[in-house]
Amino acid sequence: MIFFIAFLILCVPVLSEAVQINADTLESLEREKTYIAYGNVIIIGETFKLSALTATYYEDKGEIYAKGKIHFEDEEIEAWAEEGKVNVEKKTGFLKKATIHIKKQDIWITAEEIERLSEIKYKAKEATFSTCEPEKDTSQPWCFTGQVVDLVVDDTLTSKMTTFRVKNIPIAFSPIFWGPAGNTKKSGFLPLKIGNSNTKGFQLSSAYYLVIDSNKDTTFFLDYFSKTGIGKGIEYRYLDFDTKGMWYGYQINDRVTNKNYQELRGIHLQKFKGLDLLIDVNYVNKKDFYREYADIRSYNSTYLFKDFSKDLQAKYDRFIQSSVEISTLAVGGRFYLLSQGWKDLKYDGMSPPVKVELGYTVYPYRLGPFNININANMAEYYKEEGLKGQRFEFYPQLTHSMGDAIKFKQTLSGNIIFYNIENTEPYHDVSHREMLRYNAKAFMRLFKKADNFYQIIEPFVETLFIAVNGKPPFFKESELIDDTALIKTGLYSKIKLRDMYFEGRLVQIYDFRAKNEWNKLYPILIEAKANIWKFSFGFDTYPNTKEKRLEKLNSWLIFSPDENTSLSISQRYTRQDTITPSYLWSPTLRGQYDSQDKESSVKTYSMSVFKKLSEKWSFNFNINYNGKGAGLRDSSFNIRYAEKCWATNINISRKPIFREGRETSEFNMLVIFELKGLGAFKIF
Numbered sequence: 127m128i129f130f131i132a133f134l135i136l137c138v139p140v141l142s143e144a145v146q147i148n149a150d151t152l153e154s155l156e157r158e159k160t161y162i163a164y165g166n167v168i169i170i171g172e173t174f175k176l177s178a179l180t181a182t183y184y185e186d187k188g189e190i191y192a193k194g195k196i197h198f199e200d201e202e203i204e205a206w207a208e209e210g211k212v213n214v215e216k217k218t219g220f221l222k223k224a225t226i227h228i229k230k231q232d233i234w235i236t237a238e239e240i241e242r243l244s245e246i247k248y249k250a251k252e253a254t255f256s257t258c259e260p261e262k263d264t265s266q267p268w269c270f271t272g273q274v275v276d277l278v279v280d281d282t283l284t285s286k287m288t289t290f291r292v293k294n295i296p297i298a299f300s301p302i303f304w305g306p307a308g309n310t311k312k313s314g315f316l317p318l319k320i321g322n323s324n325t326k327g328f329q330l331s332s333a334y335y336l337v338i339d340s341n342k343d344t345t346f347f348l349d350y351f352s353k354t355g356i357g358k359g360i361e362y363r364y365l366d367f368d369t370k371g372m373w374y375g376y377q378i379n380d381r382v383t384n385k386n387y388q389e390l391r392g393i394h395l396q397k398f399k400g401l402d403l404l405i406d407v408n409y410v411n412k413k414d415f416y417r418e419y420a421d422i423r424s425y426n427s428t429y430l431f432k433d434f435s436k437d438l439q440a441k442y443d444r445f446i447q448s449s450v451e452i453s454t455l456a457v458g459g460r461f462y463l464l465s466q467g468w469k470d471l472k473y474d475g476m477s478p479p480v481k482v483e484l485g486y487t488v489y490p491y492r493l494g495p496f497n498i499n500i501n502a503n504m505a506e507y508y509k510e511e512g513l514k515g516q517r518f519e520f521y522p523q524l525t526h527s528m529g530d531a532i533k534f535k536q537t538l539s540g541n542i543i544f545y546n547i548e549n550t551e552p553y554h555d556v557s558h559r560e561m562l563r564y565n566a567k568a569f570m571r572l573f574k575k576a577d578n579f580y581q582i583i584e585p586f587v588e589t590l591f592i593a594v595n596g597k598p599p600f601f602k603e604s605e606l607i608d609d610t611a612l613i614k615t616g617l618y619s620k621i622k623l624r625d626m627y628f629e630g631r632l633v634q635i636y637d638f639r640a641k642n643e644w645n646k647l648y649p650i651l652i653e654a655k656a657n658i659w660k661f662s663f664g665f666d667t668y669p670n671t672k673e674k675r676l677e678k679l680n681s682w683l684i685f686s687p688d689e690n691t692s693l694s695i696s697q698r699y700t701r702q703d704t705i706t707p708s709y710l711w712s713p714t715l716r717g718q719y720d721s722q723d724k725e726s727s728v729k730t731y732s733m734s735v736f737k738k739l740s741e742k743w744s745f746n747f748n749i750n751y752n753g754k755g756a757g758l759r760d761s762s763f764n765i766r767y768a769e770k771c772w773a774t775n776i777n778i779s780r781k782p783i784f785r786e787g788r789e790t791s792e793f794n795m796l797v798i799f800e801l802k803g804l805g806a807f808k809i810f
Contacts, residue, residue, distance in 0.1 A: 144172045147183060159185040167192070174200040174214050188215030196221070202245060202279070203228055217245040225260060230279060232257050232802070237275070246279040255283070257802040258771035265294040267772050268801060270303060313337045325382070325783070325792060327353030341365045347376070354380045357419070368397040371405075378419065387415050402453050408446040413471045417783075444472045459488040459500075479509035479601075499523040505601075507547065513599055515547025521604075529568075536566040541604050543596075550599055559596035561604060563713075565589070584618040592713050610714040611638035616651075630654040641719050645670070649677045660687045677704045690738035695731075702727035729753035742768055756782075773800040 150165030160182065163169075167181040169190060179194025189211060196207040200217070207224035219242040226235050226248070237253035254260075255277075256269035272285030288303035289296050313336045322328050330350045337343045347359035357378035364371060373392035380387060387410070394405040410416065445468045453462040463484050470477040485503030492498075504518040523539035541561040550556045569586035592610035600606060616633035635648040650671060655664030665681035682696040731753060736746040744766045750759040762779040777796040782789050 145183070145185075146170045147181075149181075161185070171214055174198065174212075176212070187213065189213045196224075202230065203242075205240075207240075212242070218242050227259075228277070228279060233277070233283070234258065234260055235275065235277070236260060246281075248275075248277040248279075250275040250277075253285075255285070256771065258769075266291075267769055268292050272303065323351075323792070323794065325353070325785070326351040349378070351378075354378065354382050370395050373407075376419070380418070383414075383418070385412055387412050387419060389415055389419075400454050402451075404449070404451045404453075406450075407448045409448055409469060410446070410471075413469075413473075416471070445470055445477070456486065458491065459486060461486050477509075479507040479513050481601075482506045495526055495528070497525040499525075507601060511549075513547060513549050513601075515545065517547070517601055518544045519602075519604070532568060532570045534566070534568045536564070539563045543598075543604070545598055547599070553597060553599050555596050556598045557596075559594070559598055559605070561592060561594045561607065563590075563592045565591075578624040580622050582618075582620045586614075586616055586618075588614040590614075590713060597716065606715055607713045608716040608718070609639060612636070612714075613638075626656065626658045628654070628656045637714070639714065639719070644719055645672050647672060661685055675701065677701050690744075692734075692736040694734045697732075698728055698730045700726070700728035727754055730759075744768075768800075771802040775800070 146169070147161055147163055148166075148168045148170075149163035151163065153162040154160075155162070163181045163183070165179065167176075167178045169176045169181060169183060176190055176192060176196070176198045178192035178196045181190055181192040183190050190213075191211040193209045196205070196210055198205045198207075198212055198219075200214075202217070203226055205221060205224055205226040207221035210219060210221035210224065212219035212221075221240045221242075222238065224237060224240045226240055227233070228235070228248075233255060234257065235248070235250050235253055235255045237250035240248060240250045240253070242248055251274055253275040254266075254269050254271050255275055256266050258266045258268060260266055269291050270285060270288050271291060272288040274287075275283070275285045277283045282304065285303040286301065288300050290298040290300075313334075328351070332348050334346045335343065336346070342362075342364045344360060344362040347357070347361070349357035349359070351357070355378055357376060359374070359376040361374045362372060371392065371394035373394075374390070376387075376389040378387050379385075389411075390407055390409045392405070392407045394403070396403040447466060447468050449464060449466040451462055451464045453460050461484075463482075465480070465482045467480045468477045483503050483505035485501060488498070488500035490497050490499050499522070501521045502519070504516065506516055508514045520542045521539065523537065525535070525537045527533070527535045540563070541559070543559040543561075545556050545558065547556055565588070567586060567588040569584060572583040574581045590610055590612045592607060594607060594609050598605055612635055614633060614635045616631065618631045620629045621627060631651070631653040633651040635651075637644065637646050637648060640646040649668035651666065651668055653664070653666040655662070662684040663682065665679065667679040668677040669675075670677050676699075678701070679699045680697065682694065684692065684694040686692045729752070731751045732749065734746065734748045736744070738744040745764060747761075747763040749761045751757065752759055758780065760779075760781045762777060764775060764777045766773060766775045768774075774797065777794075779794045779796075781792055783792045784790075
C-alpha cells in the first residue's frame, strides 16, 4: 500500500485509464484498484466530471461513491446531491437529497432519493419535477410533486399521488399523473378542460390519446355539460404508403334544445394499381350544430386534418359537401366516377339533389396555335320528393394567345346539355340546354425604372359574350348562367419609391343587357392601397356616376411603429337597396335583372390592437361594431405573460347568440397555462 498526502496547491493527479483524480488528500490501494480522496475532490473522465468533499473510486467497477456537495455532469444529465454513488461505465447511480437536470428534455427533478436505472430510466421518491430551473430560497413558478416518479427519457413521465403547484400553492391533485417526456408519440390522457358557460353550464372535458402503431393513432373525447348533457367523440388517423386519412365523429343529446346532435367528418385517400380513391365526408344531422358546438374541439391539435385542410376550427359555408371519387388515367386524360351530396346549414329541406357522375376529362393539348380542353360527363340526380333524373354534358374549350407588346388572349367554349328529369316545377323547358361562350382580353404593360423608383401601368379591355338556350333547374354552375354581354375596361398601376409604394386599380363595366332598375354602366370599381413610413392603408369603392351616389365603400388603416406594436382600423359600408351585381367579375346570373336582388344596408367598424409591452407581457384586442342598430358584435381581449418555463393567456370574448327566438350575448373567459414540455392547461 502506498500512502501519500497532497496539499491544496499541490494536487496530485492519479491516472487510471482515462480517469484523472485531483484532491487535497488522495489514498491509493493498488491491490484493490481503489482510490480514496478527501477535500476538494475532482474526478474527470472522458464523458463525465464529478466534484465532492470526499469520494472513493473503484476502478474495476467504474463506480464512484461520494459525499458532501456532490456535483456530477455527463452528456445526458447534471446532478447535485449530498450523498450517492454513480457507475460511470453503466451510467447508473443512486443519489440522496438530490436535484437532477435531464438535459435533452430540460426536466428538473428534486427528490429525497433519485435512482438512475440506466442511461434513460430514472426513479425518484418524494420528488418534485418541473421544466423550471429551481432557485435557492425561491418557489418554482410551477411544479408537480409525487410520492414516486418514473421517467423514461424521450418517452413518458409517470407519478403517483401527484399535486400540481403554482408558487408552492396546491392547485390540483391526481392519484396518477402521466405526461410526455420527449417528442415520441405515446398513449396517455390529455390535459383536462374545465369551464363554465351561461348556455351549457359547468364543463369538464377529458381526452385520451392512444397510439395504435407508428402510423396509426386515435383520440377519445368525453365532454360533460351540466345543463345540456354528455358529448362523446373519437378521432382516428392513419398513414401508409398508398393509404392515408382521418375520421372524426361526435354526438351529444342536448337537453336544452331537445336535439340529438351528430357530426361525422373524414377523408380517405388510397391508391390502387391504376386507380385513385378519394372519400371526403362532412355531415351534421342538425343545421345549427356548428353554431352550438363548433368550438368544443377548438384547442385540440389535429395535424392530419390540417394537412388535408380539414381544420376542426374551420368556418363553414351554407352548404357542406361530401363526396366519393374513383379515377383512373386514360389516353390523354382521365376517367372518373364521382358521387356528391350536400347539407344546407341555413334552411331545412333546401339541400341540392344527390349526384352520381361519370366523366372523362381530356388533358389540355396543343393543336397548332390553339390549346384544347374537353370534358364529357353524365350524371344521375336524386332527391326524395324533389328533382330526380339524368343529365348529360359535353364541354369543349378552345384557347388562343398572341402578341408581345400588346397581349391578346381569347377563349371559345360550348356547353351541350341533355336532361331526362322529373318533378321539374316550375321549370318547363328541361329537355336540353346549349351555351356558347366567348371571352377575349387585350392588355399591355408599360414599365419605367430608375434609381430607387419604378412604375408599372397595365391598361386592359375585356369582353364576355354568352348565348344560352333553355332554363332548366339548377344542377351545376352552368345552369346558373344566363345570356351575357359585358365589356370591361380598366387600368392597373403601381409606383415604388425608396420607402413607399402606391398601388391602384380602376375598372368600368358596361352591361348591354341591363334593364329595369339596372344601369347598363355599372358603378366604377376603384381600388387603392399605399405604404408610407409606418402606415399602410387602402380602400375599395363603387361610385355610381349615373345616380351620383356611392354604392359601397370599404377601407382600412394599419399603423405599425415597430415590430412590437400594431393598430388596425377598418370600415365597411353598403348603401341600402344598392343593386350592384353580387359578382362583378362573373357572367350574368339567371333572373338577376328580374329579381332586383338588392343588398341590405351595411355599416360596420372594426379595430384591432396588438402590443408587446416587454419580453414577458403582451396583449391584443379586437372590437367589431355594427352601426345599423345591432351594436357590438364579436369582440375579444387577450393578455399574455411568458416566462422561460411557462406562460399564461387570459382571453375574454363576447359573441351574439340566439336563444328562444331572440338575440342575446354570450361571454366566455378562457385561461390557458402553457407549461414548457407538457403543453397547455386550459380553464374556461
